[in-house]
Amino acid sequence: MDALTSLDAVDTGLLVLRVLVGVTFSLHGFQKLFGWFGGGGLTGTAGWFRSLGFGDGRAAALLAGGGEVAGGLGLALGLLTPLAALAMIGTMTTAALVNRADNGFWSVSKGWELNGYLIVVAATVAITGPGAYSLDAWFGLDGWSGPGVGLAVTVVGVLFGWLRWVTRTTPAD
Secondary structure, three states: OOHHHHHHHHHHHHHHHHHHHHHHHHHHHHHHHHOHHHOOHHHHHHHHHHHOOOOOOHHHHHHHHHHHHHHHHHHHHOOOHHHHHHHHHHHHHHHHHHHHHHHOOOHHHOOOHHHHHHHHHHHHHHHHOOOOOOHHHHOOOOOOOOHHHHHHHHHHHHHHHHHHHHOOOOOOO
């Protein structure tokens, strides 16, 4: 396989990964914000976050839903990819702690396995960049990636997600 064919394969693979993961991720945000696709909408999601100790829950619902929509669509389009990855990593870190930390790793036990996969996907795309088939490439922003960017995005995203978790009030039992 020559270098051009190999590059096309990598760019095509990144496109498929970005679109499938990004669109699916954004749909979760549409569930939270608008109640689409069987979601609770802003009111239902706010109530759930309130039950978890996130104040009245509205700000948490807006942050989570907004992070999922912006992060997911940004990843799918390959637009401002490190910022999209940051939104995904922060949101999934909080989700891992909210929903899954006490249940261990495995999804079969309602653990944080899926959240971890999504964090890794977002970090990986921040490291590799979105590829040639992206809006970042179209606008000449495709050089804004690499191991340093991926590491920084991952550390900041995990830190923000963890801070959002630890600053909540402990819900009453």
